[in-house]
Amino acid sequence: MTDLRIDGDRLWASLMELAQIGATAKGGVKRLALTDLDKQGRDLVVQWGRQAGMSITIDQIGNVFMRRDGANNALPPVMTGSHIDTQPTGGKFDGNYGVLAGLEVVRTLNDLNIRTEAPIEVAFWTNEEGSRFVPVMMGSGVFCGAFSLETAYAATDIDGKTVGEELARIGYRGDQVPGEHPIGAYFETHIEQGPVLEDAGKVIGVVPAVMGLSWYDCVVTGMEAHAGPTPMGLRKDALQVATVIMQEVVAIAHRYPPYGRGTVGMVQVFPNSRNVIPGEVKFSIDLRNVNDDLLNTMHAELLAFIDKTRSDTGLTIALDRVSYYPPCPFHPDCVSAVRNATARLGYPTMDVVSGAGHDAIYAARLAPSGMIFVPCKDGISHNEIEDAKPEHLEAGCNVLLHAMLERAGKVDS
Amino acid sequence: MTDLRIDGDRLWASLMELAQIGATAKGGVKRLALTDLDKQGRDLVVQWGRQAGMSITIDQIGNVFMRRDGANNALPPVMTGSHIDTQPTGGKFDGNYGVLAGLEVVRTLNDLNIRTEAPIEVAFWTNEEGSRFVPVMMGSGVFCGAFSLETAYAATDIDGKTVGEELARIGYRGDQVPGEHPIGAYFETHIEQGPVLEDAGKVIGVVPAVMGLSWYDCVVTGMEAHAGPTPMGLRKDALQVATVIMQEVVAIAHRYPPYGRGTVGMVQVFPNSRNVIPGEVKFSIDLRNVNDDLLNTMHAELLAFIDKTRSDTGLTIALDRVSYYPPCPFHPDCVSAVRNATARLGYPTMDVVSGAGHDAIYAARLAPSGMIFVPCKDGISHNEIEDAKPEHLEAGCNVLLHAMLERAGKVDS
Secondary structure (H helix, E strand, C coil), rough: CCCCCCCCCHHHHHHHHCCHHHHHHHHCCCCCCCCCHHHHHHHHHHHHHHHHCCCCEECHHHHHHHHEECCCCCCCEEEEEECCCCCCEECCCCCCCCCHHHHHHHHHHHHHCCCEEECCEECCCCCCCCCCCCCCCCHHHHHCCCCHHHHHHCCCCCEEEEEEHHHHCCCCCEEEEECCCCCCCEEEEEEEECCHHHHHHCCEEEEEEECEEEEEEEEECCCCCEEEHHHCHHCHHHHHHHHHHHHHHHHHHHHCCCEEEEEEECEECCCCCCCCCEEEEEEEEEEEECHHHHHHHHHHHHHHHHHHHHHHHEECCCEEEEEECCCEEEHHHHHHHHHHHHHHHHCCCEEEEEECCCHHHHCCCCCCCCEEEEHHHHHHCCCCCCCHHHHHHHHHHHHHHHHHHHHCHHHHH | CCCCCCCEEEEEHHHHHCCCEEEECCCCCCCCCCCCHHHHHHHHHHHHHCCCCCCEEEEEECCEEECCCCCCCCCCCCCEEECCCCCCCEEECCCCHHEEEEEHHHHHHEEECECCCCCEEEEEEECCCCCCCCCCHHHHHHCCCCCHHHHHHHCCCCCCCCCCHHHHHHCCCCCCCCCCCCCEEEEEEEECCCCCCHHHHCCCCEEEEECCCEEEEEEEEECCCEECCCCHHHHHHHHHHHHHHHHHHHCCCCHHCCCCCCCCCEEECCCCCCCEEEEEEEEEEEEEEHHHHHHHHHHHHHHHHHHHHHHHCCCCEEEEEEEEEEECCCCCCHHHHHHHHHHHHCCCCEEEEEECCCHHHHHHCCCCCEEEEEEHHHHHHCCCCCCCHHHHHHHHHHHHHHHHHHHHECCCC
């Protein structure tokens, strides 16, 4: 079994072919969820699935499950998957790689005439990106019961079109009730979307968990005044106080390595005029870490620092938590399946905690799950210049093959 | 002579009457330069001037000089003035007070039948605010030769109308060549536009100088990346580096008290998204101080800090100086005339260096000049809620009367 390998050229060719649908001038892909282009992409992948002998099930939120039977079809399937919708200025690999890696695993099993004990399924989930319709990870979210089908159906794009209408229009509003579809184990291969593997010169990232995140809006209110006539000691400069908090956000993250993250990404200054001391500054705060204890500690330190700053400066500082996603540890059995496969194949590897969300987070609520990361160029994704090396994509797919076989069981022929 | 006082009620009544032209619902004034409303305001002030027995001269940039002859008309006039154009959301006092205080001085001299040795003139300068046409302080700037009449004429508003056309249209494109109008000494009364007098409980600010200012655009370029997958140690967070510079701007100002000023008023973050590490931050820097040595030292410290930060962080940091106005010390004789008058009248007083620009800066290039400040509520100006107390406006006008009399000489009757 150590000899088993997928066909890297075929995987690459399929990735490039799917990337033609919605291809952008800059080499990326724009294929927003439930558009005509998404339908074309779905149709192509489903066609490939049928050609590989798989049967197709579509659920009411448009998640597609492509199934290769096993020797014992009473067993829940070992599933892999991801999504094929993209960001408006998306790349060729985010999501698409996870789906087509699954297809390549099945094609390889077919070529080698390998029969598995449990069935194998390749899924693609509806609207992972959330660019056209919110919330993100919609298909897997409905599937695991994070929110209702009705909520998802009612979501509208900027033109007022709903998910329910658009699913029906493109022919992907299926019959199966979301979630009424057993999963024995779930794996997802994905480009890292970060620079860690590339920086360390590793090929495979074993993903023990996805970070939790805590999002805040912070508003500092001072007093706007003329930059010239107002002495330093009589100022209530909202920006200066805001910069102290912005720096503390990063300091908090540094205190909880290696997975602590602290980011201020969005800033608005009022009145935003060159010769006026800012009277109000509004900014976002994004804290992440790998487990609840650490993230809660970071949250508590942020609150304490805001309180101290309010008291030190006398300015009004409002802090609202606007989102919270708990950390998602993956199942030890799936993580070790990925680790074992990587070791068996001899790829340079390290653990990489995912900082971004994936459908696997929601799948993990229902079944043992794990993820496999491969490097992407400069850690860049959600960008038309997103890039990955064919040999890395091939390696990740090989790991997927071996991990799925470990879980599904190979029937000796 | 110590007994001489202006009529505070008459001054207030004139201020309130002029404020009706362009009055806003919130109690402010919108009377942009060279509009129909500006013409109405000019006509009213000129009418008041004629009623007070003054002769009127208008120069080619629309500056208006209202003259009360002296005993010796070969002497250059002792002039006072300011402007009557306002910001779009301006107040009743900024500029208008300086002009009507001059008118009140003349009315008082008339009432008391006082003859001066040198002539007295009350000027109002065109487009001080610069809201509709740039540059600011246009009339006094052309008058002193800071820039040419042609440059000023060619300035356009957002509708493409030029200063030259608009001056002609409202009937204030005069014949006199700007600057060909002698000035023996120049005084300007003005609301402080800052909180210093109010904070100190003083009534009269003696203004030894106007601060110089140095304006910069700073751009920090890092690398935008996902807030989750990118570890703290691999980030090039442009905002974090920018905050360090923003704080240094204020620290530099604090190192050169009491007149050092450092302000970051305008900030733009790219891409300005909650979960993206900022790749670029652009912000303004405003440094001010009372003399060239101090301002140059602050400038040098800013440059050195930028160099150090560039070297410490490895990020690209561009700093461009976009404007420089040198500090403007007022003439000792005029400053002492104001100081003497204030002492003679017994008003609580302190020195206040002006942090904002005034027509007096340009007048000072041609003649000994000085300014008189009175408190304004909460230090606020350029705002419809701008406010000042009648007794403070009266006090400033009394000081103006005495200072002008000291310079012009009172002919004993």
